[in-house]
Amino acid sequence: MYSFSEIHKKIDFIEILTNRKSSESSSHLEQINFIHQGVFIKNAERLRIELGWDIRAFSSAIRTSKSSYVRYKKELKPLNTTLSENAFEIAKVCSFCLDYFENIERFNIWLNTSSLQFDSKKPLTFIDTIAGRELIKNTVNRLKYGYNA
Secondary structure, eight states: OOOHHHHOOOOOHHHHHHTTSOOTTSOHHHHHHHHHHOOBHHHHHHHHHHHTOOHHHHHHHTTOOHHHHHHHHHHTOBOOHHHHHHHHHHHHHHHHHHHHHOSHHHHHHHHTSOBGGGTTBOGGGGTTSHHHHHHHHHHHHHHHTTOOO
């Protein structure tokens, strides 16, 4: 019989976002170069779908409007550097969190549940900023090590 850790394959959202051209283990320079090239909208869509987020939630998380995101999709344009970096950072924090929650459904339930650590707001509302992503990561880290969060 297999243990969970033996059958649990960690999802690397960076690989999804970059179509396997970069990963969590890639150097910072490789990741920066990829961000400067721009994330292809097709790969951003793959990430969005894998996360199970609707277009409104994903576009808000990368700090663009829903209509701008839809325009990127329609024109098949790569995301600009800022949006690419935001998508890249979301992929990183989601990979980190998924390691604790073990599946997307549990992670999304947590992201969409109000919490005192987030001023009684949903953690998802903070994912669009660097400080918010750090707060999410730190809170999940506290959960991982048994602190109340």
